[in-house]
Amino acid sequence: MRELDPERTVWRNGEKADSATVQLDLADPAIQHGLGLFETLAVRDGRCVDLDAHLDRLISDAFKFLERPIERAAVRAALQSSAAEKPDEPGWVKLIVTGGGEWFVFGGAVDPAEEGRPIRAVILPWRRGPAGPLSGMKTLNYGANVLGLRYARERSTEEGLWFNHRGRLLEGCWSNVFVWRQGKLYTPSTREGLLSGVVRARVIDAAKELGIAVHDGPLKIKRLLHADHVFVTSSLRGLCPVTHIDGRAVGRAGKDEVVTRLSRSIGRRHPEVPGVTFS
Amino acid sequence: MRELDPERTVWRNGEKADSATVQLDLADPAIQHGLGLFETLAVRDGRCVDLDAHLDRLISDAFKFLERPIERAAVRAALQSSAAEKPDEPGWVKLIVTGGGEWFVFGGAVDPAEEGRPIRAVILPWRRGPAGPLSGMKTLNYGANVLGLRYARERSTEEGLWFNHRGRLLEGCWSNVFVWRQGKLYTPSTREGLLSGVVRARVIDAAKELGIAVHDGPLKIKRLLHADHVFVTSSLRGLCPVTHIDGRAVGRAGKDEVVTRLSRSIGRRHPEVPGVTFS
Numbered sequence: 001m002r003e004l005d006p007e008r009t010v011w012r013n014g015e016k017a018d019s020a021t022v023q024l025d026l027a028d029p030a031i032q033h034g035l036g037l038f039e040t041l042a043v044r045d046g047r048c049v050d051l052d053a054h055l056d057r058l059i060s061d062a063f064k065f066l067e068r069p070i071e072r073a074a075v076r077a078a079l080q081s082s083a084a085e086k087p088d089e090p091g092w093v094k095l096i097v098t099g100g101g102e103w104f105v106f107g108g109a110v111d112p113a114e115e116g117r118p119i120r121a122v123i124l125p126w127r128r129g130p131a132g133p134l135s136g137m138k139t140l141n142y143g144a145n146v147l148g149l150r151y152a153r154e155r156s157t158e159e160g161l162w163f164n165h166r167g168r169l170l171e172g173c174w175s176n177v178f179v180w181r182q183g184k185l186y187t188p189s190t191r192e193g194l195l196s197g198v199v200r201a202r203v204i205d206a207a208k209e210l211g212i213a214v215h216d217g218p219l220k221i222k223r224l225l226h227a228d229h230v231f232v233t234s235s236l237r238g239l240c241p242v243t244h245i246d247g248r249a250v251g252r253a254g255k256d257e258v259v260t261r262l263s264r265s266i267g268r269r270h271p272e273v274p275g276v277t278f279s
Numbered sequence: 280m281r282e283l284d285p286e287r288t289v290w291r292n293g294e295k296a297d298s299a300t301v302q303l304d305l306a307d308p309a310i311q312h313g314l315g316l317f318e319t320l321a322v323r324d325g326r327c328v329d330l331d332a333h334l335d336r337l338i339s340d341a342f343k344f345l346e347r348p349i350e351r352a353a354v355r356a357a358l359q360s361s362a363a364e365k366p367d368e369p370g371w372v373k374l375i376v377t378g379g380g381e382w383f384v385f386g387g388a389v390d391p392a393e394e395g396r397p398i399r400a401v402i403l404p405w406r407r408g409p410a411g412p413l414s415g416m417k418t419l420n421y422g423a424n425v426l427g428l429r430y431a432r433e434r435s436t437e438e439g440l441w442f443n444h445r446g447r448l449l450e451g452c453w454s455n456v457f458v459w460r461q462g463k464l465y466t467p468s469t470r471e472g473l474l475s476g477v478v479r480a481r482v483i484d485a486a487k488e489l490g491i492a493v494h495d496g497p498l499k500i501k502r503l504l505h506a507d508h509v510f511v512t513s514s515l516r517g518l519c520p521v522t523h524i525d526g527r528a529v530g531r532a533g534k535d536e537v538v539t540r541l542s543r544s545i546g547r548r549h550p551e552v553p554g555v556t557f558s
Contacts, residue, residue, distance in 0.1 A: 004305060004306040010305070022304075022305045023302030023303055023304055023305060024302055024303055024305055024310055025301075025302055026283060026289070026301045026302060026303055026375075026383055026385075027283040029425075030310060031303055031309060031310060031315075031375070031419065032375075032419070032421075033419070033421040033422065033424070033425050034313050034419050034420045034421050034422040034425075035421075035422060035425055036310075065422065065426070096305075096310070096311075104305055106305075126409070126410070126411050126412050127408060127409040127411075128408050128409075128411060129406060129407050129408010129409060129411075129443065129444050130405070130406045130407075130408060130444050131405070132405050132406075132407065132408075132423055133405050133422075133423050133426035133427065133430075134422050134423050134426070139422050140310065140311070140312070140313050140422075141313045141420035141421070141422040141423070142311075142312040142313050142314075142420070143312060143313040143314060143344065143412075143413050143418050143419075143420040144411055144412050144413050144420070145312070146308075146312050146313075146314055147344070147412035147413070148412065151412075164408065165408050165409050165444050
């Protein structure tokens with residue numbers, strides 16, 4: 001589970017560091033109590049995709065969770081420098097900010113075949129409760145998602161879906177979820193306590209532009225299983241159709257043109273978003 | 280928020296390390312995804328209190344969460360060595376085990392005045408949901424407790440109480456909770472998804488020995504506020520009476536003899552448990 005890629009420079013507090021030995025002080029609250037935040041961004045053509053949207057979210061959460069400001073210009077420069085390092089290689093960069101006031105930037109290559117690739121999903125056996133103090137923040141308290149994804153992989157699927165105590169869909173372990181049914185687009189509301197993804201926002205904007213109504217009300221299991229089409233979104237993989245949930249085929253053949261329409265719309269203005277259709 | 284005390288040796292994977300510079304590889308899943316566990320133990324007379332109960336819990340959770348075994352003998356030896364370092368100084372030792380396979384032992388001194396000290400508590404404004412995949416495990420995903428305790432301290436109290444989505448008491452940010460009412464002892468059930476503390480188990484055993492019935496069924500806010508007595512338990516502070524909840528006095532004068540009886544019963548067999556009455 002090593003995530004550092006020694007092929008890209010690691011930045012520590014604005015300085016280049018040796019990727020083989022970069023370490024964090026054991027006393028840092030990020031280790032002691034999970035007091036830290038992160039962002040993972042796609043890199044295309046030597047640039048970070050949606051850099052400012054990611055930084056806005058992190059900086060806002062840093063005030064709430066870490067009670068400290070972030071040196072936006074310095075963090076931005078390190079992310080851009082990392083992205084520019086390999087202009088011809090699609091990749092990812094990750095930013096970690098700790099409660100002890102340290103920040104790290106590192107990254108690696110992505111497999112372009114993962115972008116937009118159809119996936120299978122399972123409904124996780126646990127239910128998540130009402131929105132807690134960490135809801136909506138991308139923190140280092142990611143253990144539940146690790147276990148959720150492990151559960152999914154043990155069942156030969158790529159994503160695990162979280163539902164809340166009322167049986168409403170929240171999100172995946174690494175994605176936001178959209179449901180297309182009878183000409184309407186549904187996605188769980190941020191009010192339920194989920195992570196509001198950057199690509200999720202792009203999809204909602206594109207739908208509005210195309211005159212597609214977006215409903216962010218309650219989304220029960222039944223509606224998910226009877227959808228015309230289901231897809232998930234993530235910063236690294238873009239829009240990925242979901243072909244199976246709990247082993248059962250979802251969506252109807254010929255109905256996935258909504259993903260094509262949405263990704264074309266996004267791609268016209270933001271061709272750098274992973275997995276979108278450019279034409 | 281530094282928690283390492285440079286006055287005691289830090290152990291890293293069974294070797295002594297320099298407490299001023301001990302660091303964890305940034306790639307370790309403990310930092311990347313909160314994939315790690317910890318235990319905090321009291322030290323009395325140069326020995327770890329309830330060492331095996333703490334190790335049993337950690338080793339069991341390590342299989343489930345980290346998918347790796349723990350070198351029990353080596354970890355035990357480091358904890359004992361740390362405890363023996365200052366035989367005349369009451370203290371604490373903390374063990375961290377990471378998803379990357381590293382483990383650390385470090386510790387410091389405690390203020391004996393904190394043991395058994397009456398505290399004030401607040402009801403946290405968030406509700407916790409059904410038991411999730413991390414429920415009952417003492418993991419490094421402690422961000423919600425950090426925010427809970429911050430909320431409590433901003434209101435000049437020492438503890439924040441978690442309730443679930445059904446309005447039932449779960450636990451405190453650093454403690455388990457007991458309610459004494461009309462000769463019966465109540466404590467939230469582990470089935471609700473709470474951390475089953477080592478001192479909590481001692482109290483339940485002591486109650487049985489004294490012929491006091493222990494009920495671990497649902498515990499609503501109303502019962503808490505109308506208790507004859509409320510107290511919390513922790514490995515470092517022992518049994519602490521709760522004098523106020525949300526600024527309102529709880530418990531009735533002269534009714535806290537139950538804490539005295541329970542702590543005497545524990546103290547007869549385990550005089551090393553912090554905060555118990557020895558007489």
